[in-house]
Amino acid sequence: MAVRALLGIDLGTSGVKALVTGVDGAALGEADAEYPVVSARPGWAETDPGLWWSATVRAVRAALAGARERAGDCAVAAIGLDGQMHGLVLADAAGRPVRPALLWADQRAAAVLGRWTGLPAGLRGRLANPLVPGMTGPLLRWVAEHEPEAAAAARWALLPKDWLRLRLTGAAGTEPSDASATLLWDVPADGWSAEAAAAVDLPERLLPPVLPSGAAAGGLTAAAARELGVAPDVPVAAGAGDTPAALLATGLRPGQAQVTVGSGAQVVTLAGTAEPVPGVHVYRTATAAGWYRMAAVQNAGIALDWVRGLLGTSWPELYESADTGAPGADGVTFVPHLTGERTPVLDPAATGALSGLRLASDRGTVLRAALEGVALSVRHAASALPGGLPPQVRLAGGGTRHPAFRRLLADVLGVELHPVRLRSASALGAALLAAEAAGLPAPPIALEEAEPVRPGERSADYEPVFARYLERVRLG
Structure with missing residues (x-):
């Protein structure tokens, strides 16, 4: 008898992951596949959604092959x-993209944010979020102004994973966790804001219907099933944004905080209300x-990868530099705002900086300064949360696996970190x-934590380093 399994697909910025797990929670197979982010002009970030699909096919087939090798028929x-x-994917009535997808890191819509700052205070308050050019609403406004033919050809304005679901099922839709991050969502009312769309001159007809994240959004089409190697008509959940999906898996509870480091970084706490907090x-x-x-934080792994490429170093060498030298990198400060920055800077035009260089500064000094700069930017962002960080914080994300960087983060943040396995x-x-979409019980998750990482004796030495960092940020 075939093992019943669940397939989770995570559509990231530069790659897709496919995870096959048994309905009993056992991990059966996992694979990933990459695709490029194209920046044709400074501040632009695009990907052809067709590459998302081909990478998804490769990853799913490889994950299923691994699952069948491990568990037999699956x-x-x-x-x-x-x-x-x-981000934004504009698709026509048949689901075909009318132009490449614009991604969260894209800054071109900064010029149209005035449409949102000019909203009446009450309406602006109901959007409840800082204004970021990479959000769906501003990107759609930019396309409407600069590529009206693409806007006219579109039937749907979709978020990335929503286009992928459309490709899987043939049905357009979205769900609240992603839609609430578009600047077109009435946060207190928990639905699309027709008033905001009209005020910024965007057609409400482009906004897809909304389903609960765990609802079945449709069945897998026969064509998609053939490509993936999965039976047709399998239910496909509406899904979620990557951060709220991760929170489901890690089981974050009220009063806890989680720091995740990947291409960007996020410091997350649960909230009892939708009351906005500045920044x-x-x-x-x-x-x-x-x-x-x-x-x-918009610039974490993406900034480290830039430094790594610039200096021609490997990831291990970069991370190991965290254990070299004293806090402060001999006075060298790296501000990693290479693609603008979000919390709490909120400036899409912000730029990076490397300052304090001397003749004695060497390769290791710059690498350490880069790691410190990312850690300091996470601390800067966390300071905007009500109450800051609790004494113990969960740590997640691929960018936090190296022990040396974990120790650096603990010292800079001044809290005990609990890495999640x-x-x-x-x-x-x-x-x-x-599982929810199929009406199955939620599979159990054996959440394991690695050895806690406590701030060391050098943690206090980062207080003047952080002050210096803030001064560099203020100077721009």
């Missing part, structure tokens, strides 16, 4: 998906009700939504 009972938040995002969770607050938390959250 039948997927349901599919869930999550994805990079914000902090408030979005829907992927549960039936609930909210979370997020201090969002979940390789693909977002994909696992997607699999949990798949």
